[in-house]
Amino acid sequence: MADGESVRVAVRVRPFNQREKDRDSKLCVRMLGPTTTVINPEDGKDKSFTFDFSYWSHDGYDNCAVSGTDGATYADQKKVFDDLGQGVLNNAYEGYNSCLFAYGQTGAGKSYSMVGYGVNKGIVPISCDEIFKRIEEQKASSPDKYQFQVTIQMLEIYNEQVRDLFSKTNPSGGLKVRMNPKSGVEVVGLTEWPVGSYQEIDERIETATKNRTVASTNMNATSSRAHTVAKMNLVDLAGSERAESTGATGDRLKEGAAINLSLTMLGNVITALAERSNNPNKKVLIPYRDSKLTCILQDALGGNSKTIMVCAISPADINFEETVGTLRYADRAKQIKNKPKVNIDPTEMLIQQLKEENERLKQQMGTGGGPPGTVMTEEEKEAMKKQLEDEMAAKMAENEKMLAEMSKSWEEKLKEAQEKAAAEGGSAQSEQKRRETEPHILNINEDPVLSRAICYFFPLGEEINIGNRDRPGEEEILLGGVSIRPDHCRVTNTDGKLIMGVREECKVLLNGADVTGKSDLELHHNDRLLIGTNYYFVVVHPSERDTSPPEEGWPEVTWDMFQREIAKAQGLNVDVNWAAMTEEEKRRALLNDELVQVMPRVQEANALSSELKRDINFETKVTSVMHKTEGTVSVVMVKVINEVTSAEFIWEKDKFINRVYLMRELYSKYLEGTLDPSLFNGDQDPFWDPIEPMNIGYSTIYLKPL
Numbered sequence: 001m002a003d004g005e006s007v008r009v010a011v012r013v014r015p016f017n018q019r020e021k022d023r024d025s026k027l028c029v030r031m032l033g034p035t036t037t038v039i040n041p042e043d044g045k046d047k048s049f050t051f052d053f054s055y056w057s058h059d060g061y062d063n064c065a066v067s068g069t070d071g072a073t074y075a076d077q078k079k080v081f082d083d084l085g086q087g088v089l090n091n092a093y094e095g096y097n098s099c100l101f102a103y104g105q106t107g108a109g110k111s112y113s114m115v116g117y118g119v120n121k122g123i124v125p126i127s128c129d130e131i132f133k134r135i136e137e138q139k140a141s142s143p144d145k146y147q148f149q150v151t152i153q154m155l156e157i158y159n160e161q162v163r164d165l166f167s168k169t170n171p172s173g174g175l176k177v178r179m180n181p182k183s184g185v186e187v188v189g190l191t192e193w194p195v196g197s198y199q200e201i202d203e204r205i206e207t208a209t210k211n212r213t214v215a216s217t218n219m220n221a222t223s224s225r226a227h228t229v230a231k232m233n234l235v236d237l238a239g240s241e242r243a244e245s246t247g248a249t250g251d252r253l254k255e256g257a258a259i260n261l262s263l264t265m266l267g268n269v270i271t272a273l274a275e276r277s278n279n280p281n282k283k284v285l286i287p288y289r290d291s292k293l294t295c296i297l298q299d300a301l302g303g304n305s306k307t308i309m310v311c312a313i314s315p316a317d318i319n320f321e322e323t324v325g326t327l328r329y330a331d332r333a334k335q336i337k338n339k340p341k342v343n344i345d346p347t348e349m350l351i352q353q354l355k356e357e358n359e360r361l362k363q364q365m366g367t368g369g370g371p372p373g374t375v376m377t378e379e380e381k382e383a384m385k386k387q388l389e390d391e392m393a394a395k396m397a398e399n400e401k402m403l404a405e406m407s408k409s410w411e412e413k414l415k416e417a418q419e420k421a422a423a424e425g426g427s428a429q430s431e432q433k434r435r436e437t438e439p440h441i442l443n444i445n446e447d448p449v450l451s452r453a454i455c456y457f458f459p460l461g462e463e464i465n466i467g468n469r470d471r472p473g474e475e476e477i478l479l480g481g482v483s484i485r486p487d488h489c490r491v492t493n494t495d496g497k498l499i500m501g502v503r504e505e506c507k508v509l510l511n512g513a514d515v516t517g518k519s520d521l522e523l524h525h526n527d528r529l530l531i532g533t534n535y536y537f538v539v540v541h542p543s544e545r546d547t548s549p550p551e552e553g554w555p556e557v558t559w560d561m562f563q564r565e566i567a568k569a570q571g572l573n574v575d576v577n578w579a580a581m582t583e584e585e586k587r588r589a590l591l592n593d594e595l596v597q598v599m600p601r602v603q604e605a606n607a608l609s610s611e612l613k614r615d616i617n618f619e620t621k622v623t624s625v626m627h628k629t630e631g632t633v634s635v636v637m638v639k640v641i642n643e644v645t646s647a648e649f650i651w652e653k654d655k656f657i658n659r660v661y662l663m664r665e666l667y668s669k670y671l672e673g674t675l676d677p678s679l680f681n682g683d684q685d686p687f688w689d690p691i692e693p694m695n696i697g698y699s700t701i702y703l704k705p706l
């Protein structure tokens, strides 16, 4: 196609989540056919966008502020797979590069569409399943005609570092990305894992998730800021809103923050590509090279690929701004034109060459063998024919041998990979068995996909010590990062009773309460532990769980529950009945929500400051500011105090959160021993404030509506 093929774009709206229900949220999205309409909750004005598909997956929620769905029915996983996944698979089968990626605000439903939850499998697992089904069908109908090689690679881009999710030993600088003129973009040294069944893919993804979790906890990073790329080019992007909220701070240091660079750059690439498609005669430079993500996705966007983008949106008015942002992004993406072409596999190319050669030889034989115009006797002709036949047979034999070798090496590779996986699987299985009977703790992560992947056991009769990985002693459990000290705390399993002791000055919260320096603390099933500032665990005590469940059953421990509990222990009122609240009470509850979000980060920033010996102290502060339309409103700010000079600054919440990411980066450099002291100078320093110190009490700060 001369002018290319458009990126296909689908938008999917999910049901209200609990938080939105608690907030008595109103529906602000409507869909009719392929059109998605959003309604501004402030003025009731609507805006419509038309895509290839608009999926109504909100279902029959009856508290709608707007008239709703115009008869649309819930679009389930099967519908989405049939429309999108099937197409991606078909394209791949026909030899096209294909890419499917998910975009949207955190919690909008990207993972639900891509991976799915429980029985509601998403596009990735269904596609994997389908690949092997098709292979079996092809093999059954023509056993010798095709050979199938399925390999899986998984990588994550975090902080502009490309990590191999199948390798435990990643180079500290990350993997290199380069352009291979023959095969396109290539990540050098990325593990390619041969797989022979869908179940093997599933196991690989599980291992990768575990590696991701370990790494993200090491880095004290919020891993949902990372981008996961699977080789079938199924891309799960980090939550989109964070890029914007960091961008909105006006903080000069944001340029240095590589964390969301990839997502910002993806936006730039999409904008540039849309511009190029709309102005074919204009020379528009596409800044692929500005980030690792855009480098890797070069083919998918504007290149040799058939690409589909799924944009996940929330239905709730409280997310209106983010939803409009996502729809605008999607609208730009649909203007991108790609130039897909069929790839020829090297083996196929060889077969093709062989066939052509045979054809040529046959023709020569048909014409008597010799070059046109040669006069030959019958005998000479016979001899020539025989010679050609021999040559052809030898060539065929040689090529067949080559093909057999190729296939053998593949079979061997597959077998090797399966053996390796079986060994790993064995230990995973025995861990799974131990989990059923032995007391243990499981990690809880902000990204639910990464929760409960790490498990530490407390075997009967043993004392297990927990300490710092960077200064290890005799401890059995080593954790990294700030504020974990050597011999931080220990847990003893005496006759099935878990008793915990915490050293002086070592921070541990048990069910929200500070237990620093305390001993003889009994741990029970479903207890929540925060060790240091970043390690969140839930206690699993199988015999207690099974013998004495509370009447209403064990509540599920989630990240959100953890945060609220900690906030509550610090005196915040977080249990609210939204529907019964006055406007003023709602404002206060929203403020509390912000405090819940900021407080743990303030503690972390203080720990980072102390580890890096910065003499800077952080405090949360609720302050009144002037709002453009709403008069004086209360907002959460962070007070920054230089303990040496006593100078004080006030940072807006977003600026502070962005700075914490930078502090973490600095701290990991410090741990690696690569910290350059000049990073503590001026605008390279995340602890620094460009404004002259001033007394607290800004008179006017203009903010977006609460």
Ligand SMILES: Nc1ncnc2c1ncn2[C@@H]1O[C@H](COP(=O)(O)OP(=O)(O)OP(=O)(O)O)[C@@H](O)[C@H]1O
Residues within 6 Å of the ligand: 012, 013, 014, 015, 017, 057, 104, 105, 106, 107, 108, 109, 110, 111, 112, 113, 117, 224, 238, 239, 312, 447
């Ligand atoms: N189409 C849907 N139908 C039903 N439930 C959904 C749908 N989409 C999302 N959900 C639910 O909404 C919640 C958030 O979805 P999900 O985890 O997929 O968000 P996400 O965009 O991947 O978030 P993150 O950026 O944190 O990874 C989940 O509990 C999920 O089950």
